[in-house]
Amino acid sequence: MDDQNKNLLLATVLSGVVLVIWFVLFPPEEPVQDPNAPAVTEQTVGDQPAIADGDLPTADGATTAAPVLSPEGDAPRIQVQTDRIAGSISLLGGRVDDIQLLDYDVTTDPDSENVQVLSRVGSPNAYYALFGWAPVDGIDAANVPGPETLWSAPADAVLTQDTPVTLTWDNGAGQIFTRVMEIDDNFMFRMNQTVENTSGNPITVRPYGIVRRHGEPDTTKFFILHEGLIRMSDGELQELDYKALSKMDIDDREGTNAERLEVQENGWIGFTDHYWQTILIPDGDAPFRSTAKFFESREIYQAEAVLPAVTVAAGETAEAGTRLFTGAKEWETLKHYEEDEGVTGFVDSIDWGWFFYFTKPIFWMLHNLNNLIGNMGWSIIALTVVIKALVLPLAYKSYASMARMRELQPEMEKLKESAGDDRMKMQQGMMELYKKNKVNPASGCLPMLIQIPIFFSLYKVIFVTMELRHAPWFGWIQDLSAPDPSSILNLFGLLPFAAPSPESFLAIISLGILPILLGISMFLQQKLNPAPTDPAQAMIFAWMPWVFMFMLGNFASGLVLYWITNNTITFIQQYLIMRSHGYKPDVFGNIKKSFAKKKKKEA
Known part of the structure; x- marks a missing residue:
């Protein structure tokens, strides 16, 4: 696995740390009365x-039991x-x-x-x-x-x-x-x-x-x-x-x-x-x-x-x-x-959570943007833009490092060919190459690590904020605290039957417009770089956008809106920074190649 793809995979995984939301079920256990519980006395x-x-x-x-309060009946x-x-x-x-x-x-x-x-x-x-x-x-x-x-x-x-x-x-x-x-x-x-x-x-x-x-x-x-x-x-x-x-x-x-x-x-x-x-x-x-x-x-x-x-x-x-x-x-x-x-x-x-030193000011900003704009949906988009602008210097360093790594790709391929199976020789050659060109392979990951608490805090603010509850955006999104009510199963309202309820087992495949846009935004972000040559990596990258699309399909629309906005801005930033370093991402070419590989496998 080349270091460019290593950095890209690590960055994706680190972003996944922010994205992955794990439902933790707390099934109630059968109460067990402690036979050794002491009798209560005045102490x-x-x-x-x-x-x-x-x-x-x-x-x-x-008694040691909670008092049984009688219903009030006709009490005034x-x-x-x-x-x-x-x-x-x-x-x-x-x-x-x-x-x-x-x-x-x-x-x-x-x-x-x-x-x-x-x-x-x-x-x-x-x-x-x-x-x-x-x-x-x-x-x-x-x-x-x-x-x-x-x-x-x-x-x-x-x-x-x-x-x-x-x-x-x-x-x-x-x-x-x-x-x-x-x-x-x-x-x-x-x-x-x-x-x-x-x-x-x-x-x-x-x-x-x-x-x-x-x-x-x-x-x-x-x-x-x-x-x-x-x-x-x-x-x-x-x-x-x-x-x-x-x-x-x-x-x-x-x-x-x-x-x-x-x-x-x-x-x-x-x-x-x-x-x-x-x-x-x-x-x-x-x-x-x-x-x-x-x-x-x-x-x-x-x-x-x-x-x-x-x-x-x-x-x-x-x-x-x-x-x-x-x-x-x-x-x-x-x-x-x-x-x-x-x-x-x-x-x-x-x-406010562990990152309260981030969540409190982020909420303050969201609250004031909402007071200014008057619409929580547009306020979430505006807040995401502001946050991305604030961390742009970190993002620039990350994407610039990835671009420089891309420039070294031909020489790294030559090293692989000359080193063969000698991993020690390969590592030594790569270290000399990095030193000669003043490239630090870890510099592309560190900014991502620094950004994670900020983005997780933004995610938490959107989830816990009172202002998001029943807040409309526009069109069919009339409650940003609820999942997207549209559904691909009824062609987003064109067919004459309702979408499955959130409690239905069909809800997981009843994708709305926003979750689908989320999957597409992640897919396009991936296509800024060619697919990894390693089959295992390629499979992970191919499935990741659609896995997250289904995972977040039943989450609050405000959260999904945030991630769509975040992915879109990240795509634009990364594309422009790569272009500024002389590397032109072939997004549509990479998309064609991914489909071409699938057709070749099917054949």
Whole structure:
């Protein structure tokens, strides 16, 4: 194999590292109840009495299983209505369990329903938030508000961004609990909890917030995207997917699969999906216990923010606040909460990945291009052009090196003939040839290596960005986050039947226009150079464009659009740079030769 083809093959393989997307399936395993799981008792960590978390939030220490919350039945509800959110909150337990996002629909169909972020107990994959107080001393579990507590609220109260709602509950034993609920003009609730002790004895309680998911939700199961638990602890981000949550060790203090951290400041915890998230954020810089849990017996995932215990003397009042974000992971919105409302690292709840030092500025550029152009499809093309222009000096060095290697091809062929089977003589001759002509065969690969993190970061930004969801380009591409809806099987809509659904086994061969253009762009890029003389190499090169065409056929149109643009610009750059070094690529000649070889084999 000559060094020119070695470099070309390596460059192709390195590009393939960026292109290859591997679906990683996480099949749920049968839950196995640990027979050795310890019974839960009230324990102490430092000077903070731990909640008997096996039955949190009632905290009575009675069981290690997650509490079975009853469906609300006819329990009254508080309506929630803002410009961006609609839904309701149940007075049974004060559960935040019915939230829809008015700006986002499930599909692009005009009659589609709004996205449902939180859902009630009893619905498939129930997902909700709970708040309350856990007993520590001087009060028992029956006298603190729990998930079955029926709160009181003003008649016909509606929670809006201008009108907070106050819930109250008198336990009849000398304590009155109050919860003032507020919501802003985006996706942030604020729960200000108060306990007034009118008894003659002091009590000690701990305020908490819980986000709970019943069952593992549908996820993309895509290795470049994190979905699952996410938390910030003392400024450090941690991510645990659902499989990792189910594999957590049994925590003796928690009595179930759990991982807890004592956060001193700057923290939050919750669950994140592809585009949405629900996060608990304790007010201020107060320390809190951040706990991730998994209840195997009922397949419940739980995130907890438990604040320090407070002692309320007779006749005194204690107050605690926790915010709840439940909505879309919009960059500008998260940035507002981080910069203006002190939610440390909230923008990092977007999965920027390992190359965050590339993905963040790339996203910033895409976001601003979209604000300028007003169309995400053209913005992706413009961003790809900008990125290719920035790395042009590296690309120039790579392609120039390949062109110089091409110039040395005749002398390298002579060396092969004279050396015969003597590989040592061949290597020595090539080294002398490189030295004489001041050519470094590795210089064509190094720029490619440097570009890989940049292009992978661009790929990731396009995949995870909220702005891409349901964003139209033009014509038949009305959702850049979905696969190309056209299909070769119905001649791109000319035949009177619909294309196979993405779930159908025919979807893999139901290629749309964009995937076909992707295959063609890769094929043309290859034909800038003659096919390798080695049969194995030639076969790899011949199949690679079409393999990638099928691999990416069901990927988001925005991603495929990026790769078509990238391949097209790369083709133009490489062609012009080779011409500038005196080598004229015979693209059409190379195409003819490839077909001629096939015909010769068939004959």
